[in-house]
Amino acid sequence: AIQTIDPRCAYPGCLAVLRGHGFASRPNHNRVRFRGQPVRVRQATPTTLTIQLPRAPGNGRFELNVRGGGEATSPPFMILRRP
Numbered sequence: 001a002i003q004t005i006d007p008r009c010a011y012p013g014c015l016a017v018l019r020g021h022g023f024a025s026r027p028n029h030n031r032v033r034f035r036g037q038p039v040r041v042r043q044a045t046p047t048t049l050t051i052q053l054p055r056a057p058g059n060g061r062f063e064l065n066v067r068g069g070g071e072a073t074s075p076p077f078m079i080l081r082r083p
Contacts, residue, residue, distance in 0.1 A: 002064060002074040010080045012057060015042065018049040022069055029067040034079070035060040057081045 007016040023046055024030050032039040034054050039062065043050040051062075062074035 002062060002072045005062070005074055005077050007053070007077075010053070010078060011082050012053055012055045012079060014053050016051055016053055018051060018062060018064070018074065019047060020072065021047055022066060022072070023047065023049055023064075024066050024069060031065040031067075033063045034077075053079050 001022060002018050002020040004019045005016055008014055023044055025044055025046060027041040027044045030041050030044055030049055032041055032051055035058055037054040037056060039054055040052040041049050042052060057079045059076060059078045061076055064072045
């Protein structure tokens with residue numbers, strides 16, 4: 001489950017932390033998408049995923065698929081356009 005999204009900033013390319021439970025400990029075992037776009041997972045623990053926000057701004061949800069585990073969807077999140 002993804003419970004919260006903690007962004008360092010909300011612009012494309014920024015890092016954010018997805019917090020929850022049931023994540024794989026290896027980054028490449030967690031597949032994350034946002035509005036159909038793949039999202040790079042930089043670091044992973046069973047309770048956090050550090051991700052890089054995708055290039056296209058917009059409102060949507062992160063979708064997670066854990067290898068050998070389950071699937072989860074985040075609360076809504078807005079990636080902002082750079083000023």
